[in-house]
Each structure stands twice: as structure tokens, then as C-alpha cells.
Amino acid sequence: MTTTPSDAPPIPGHAPIYSGKVRDLYAPLDANGDPREDVLLLVASDRISAYDHVLDSVIPDKGRVLTQLSLWWFEQFSSLVPNHIVSTDVPSEVEGRAVLVRRLPMLPVECIARAYLTGSGLAEYREVGSVCGVALPDGLTEASPLPETIFTPTTKAPMGQHDQPITYAQVEDLIGAELASKVAEMTTSILAHGNEIAAARGILVADTKVEFGVAGDELVLADEVLTPDSSRFWRAEDHVVGVPQKSYDKQYVRDWLTSAESGWDRTSGDAPPALPADVVAATRETYVAAYEAITGDTFR
Numbered sequence: 001m002t003t004t005p006s007d008a009p010p011i012p013g014h015a016p017i018y019s020g021k022v023r024d025l026y027a028p029l030d031a032n033g034d035p036r037e038d039v040l041l042l043v044a045s046d047r048i049s050a051y052d053h054v055l056d057s058v059i060p061d062k063g064r065v066l067t068q069l070s071l072w073w074f075e076q077f078s079s080l081v082p083n084h085i086v087s088t089d090v091p092s093e094v095e096g097r098a099v100l101v102r103r104l105p106m107l108p109v110e111c112i113a114r115a116y117l118t119g120s121g122l123a124e125y126r127e128v129g130s131v132c133g134v135a136l137p138d139g140l141t142e143a144s145p146l147p148e149t150i151f152t153p154t155t156k157a158p159m160g161q162h163d164q165p166i167t168y169a170q171v172e173d174l175i176g177a178e179l180a181s182k183v184a185e186m187t188t189s190i191l192a193h194g195n196e197i198a199a200a201r202g203i204l205v206a207d208t209k210v211e212f213g214v215a216g217d218e219l220v221l222a223d224e225v226l227t228p229d230s231s232r233f234w235r236a237e238d239h240v241v242g243v244p245q246k247s248y249d250k251q252y253v254r255d256w257l258t259s260a261e262s263g264w265d266r267t268s269g270d271a272p273p274a275l276p277a278d279v280v281a282a283t284r285e286t287y288v289a290a291y292e293a294i295t296g297d298t299f300r
């Protein structure tokens with residue numbers, strides 16, 4: 001968990017439960033004013049994080065764009081796996097950027113799949129020739145496409161600590177062999193199928209993180225699906241193996257923060273400065289462009 005729930009903006013009739021870097025979780029209150037235990041309100045803010053900092057600047061409509069994109073992906077996978085969505089009928093304060101979801105026992109595993117090698121997966125590969133115990137061929141490098149989409153899970157570390165990569169055997173120890181097999185298969189299928197759709201629209205999804213809950217012995221897809229906050233989005237036309245790829249959605253932010261103009265030293269530990277209006281506007285446009293490219297719908 002991250003910062004205290006008190007950081008979450010108040011929503012009438014809802015009790016704040018948890019405030020993440022860019023999202024907040026609430027429990028709707030029942031007729032007695034007690035928090036309901038069967039549902040949660042999952043709210044996406046316009047906050048943006050970069051270099052492990054939540055920036056002071058917000059990106060207008062980011063929460064709405066990513067919520068609508070995630071809902072579109074949930075629909076794409078609705079025949080593949082049940083999901084936690086209950087309703088998009090939410091308080092006016094968070095219209096379009098919140099979802100009422102089934103409250104589920106959540107599996108203690110960050111279910112990550114990778115189609116391209118980058119980030120912590122690349123670092124582990126360079127160190128030991130594998131990722132989360134998954135052996136890979138020699139000669140792979142930054143942004144290499146993987147022979148197949150692989151399951152590379154991590155623990156769910158408390159906020160402020162880093163999730164730790166674990167092997168498939170460790171996932172079996174955590175949740176049992178049957179569930180481990182289901183989450184591994186489902187996670188890789190979501191990324192593989194998501195990439196078929198996204199690649200046809202000029203976007204590569206290098207990797208993604210999904211979360212599952214359980215209802216009885218049934219696996220339920222929860223959290224968010226294939227958003228730029230849970231996944232690495234790259235422009236397919238710019239993909240060059242061997243060099244770090246530009247982030248589809250955060251590159252303007254990263255480039256400005258690391259430019260002389262910002263005056264910020266990312267190794268200083270200081271909070272980043274506020275973003276200029278043109279960087280905010282360009283970043284908003286990349287989120288909208290990603291939504292419209294993938295879904296084929298106009299963002300309203």
C-alpha cells in the first residue's frame with residue numbers, strides 16, 4: 001500500500017481505503033453509513049509519475065483516458081476471462097475515470113508478461129541469462145522481441161519497496177499449482193492478444209502487469225488492463241532493437257525533466273519541478289492518441 005487513504009480526495013458517500021501513486025481506492029457506504037464489503041470504487045487520477053516521483057503537475061483527462069482504455073480492453077477479453085467490473089455508474093466527481101468493481105480476494109502476485117526485453121527483465125537476462133527462471137536464447141539485447149510472450153511474475157511489495165522477481169515455482173508455492181498455471185496462461189494470452197490488436201494500430205506493448213482476484217475457484221481479471229500506466233507502450237514505427245525505446249506516453253515528460261531547461265538533477269533526490277504547459281499538453285495528446293489509435297473511437 002502507498003500513502004495513507006487521507007491523501008485520496010473526498011468523495012461523498014465513500015470511504016477512502018488506499019491512495020496509490022496515480023490511483024485511489026474507495027469503499028461505497030451502505031445505508032447505515034458503513035463501508036460496503038462487496039464492492040470497491042477504483043478511481044484513476046490525472047496524476048503522473050516519472051522517475052519514481054509523483055509529479056506536482058497533473059495531465060488533464062489522463063484518468064478518464066486510461067479508465068476508458070482499460071474498460072475497452074476488459075471488453076476485448078470478456079470471453080477469455082471473467083472480470084471484476086460491476087458498473088461505470090459512478091459519482092459525478094469522478095465521472096469517466098472510476099469504476100465500481102467486485103471486491104475480491106486478490107492473488108499476492110504481480111502478473112507480468114513480456115513480449116520484448118527491456119527494463120528489469122533485460123537487467124536480469126544480462127546477469128543470469130534468464131528472467132524469473134525463464135531461460136532465453138543468447139544474443140538478446142535492449143528491446144529485442146522475445147521468441148514468445150513470457151510470464152515473469154513479481155511479489156507485491158509494500159509501497160516504497162520494489163517488487164521482487166519470482167520464479168514460476170515460487171508462484172506455485174504462493175497460490176498453488178492449478179491457479180499458477182491459470183494466471184501464467186492468462187497473463188501471457190492477454191499480452192499476446194493485446195499486441196495483435198495494438199500492433200495493427202502502430203503500437204507495441206513491450207510488457208504489461210495485470211492482477212487477478214478469485215471468486216470461488218474461478219480466476220477474475222481485476223485492476224486495470226493494458227494501459228500506459230500498467231504497460232510499456234512503444235511506437236511500432238520507431239522500434240529499433242539495441243537502443244532504449246521512447247515511451248509512447250511519458251517521453252515528453254522524461255525528456256523535459258532530464259533537460260537542462262528543467263534544472264532538475266534526477267540523482268539529487270529532490271522532487272521534480274512542475275512541467276511547462278506545452279509538455280503537459282503534448283502528454284495529454286499522447287494519451288488521447290493512444291486511446292483513439294487502439295480503440296478506433298474518438299475520445300470525448
Ligand SMILES: N#Cc1c(N)ncnc1-c1cnn(Cc2cccc(F)c2)c1
Pocket residue numbers: 018019020023024025040042043084101102103104105106213222223224
Ligand atoms: N482492482 C481491484 C481489487 C478488487 N477488485 N478487489 C479487491 N481489491 C482490489 C485491489 C486492491 N488494491 N488494488 C490496486 C489498486 C487499484 C486501484 C487503485 C488503487 F489505489 C489500488 C486493487
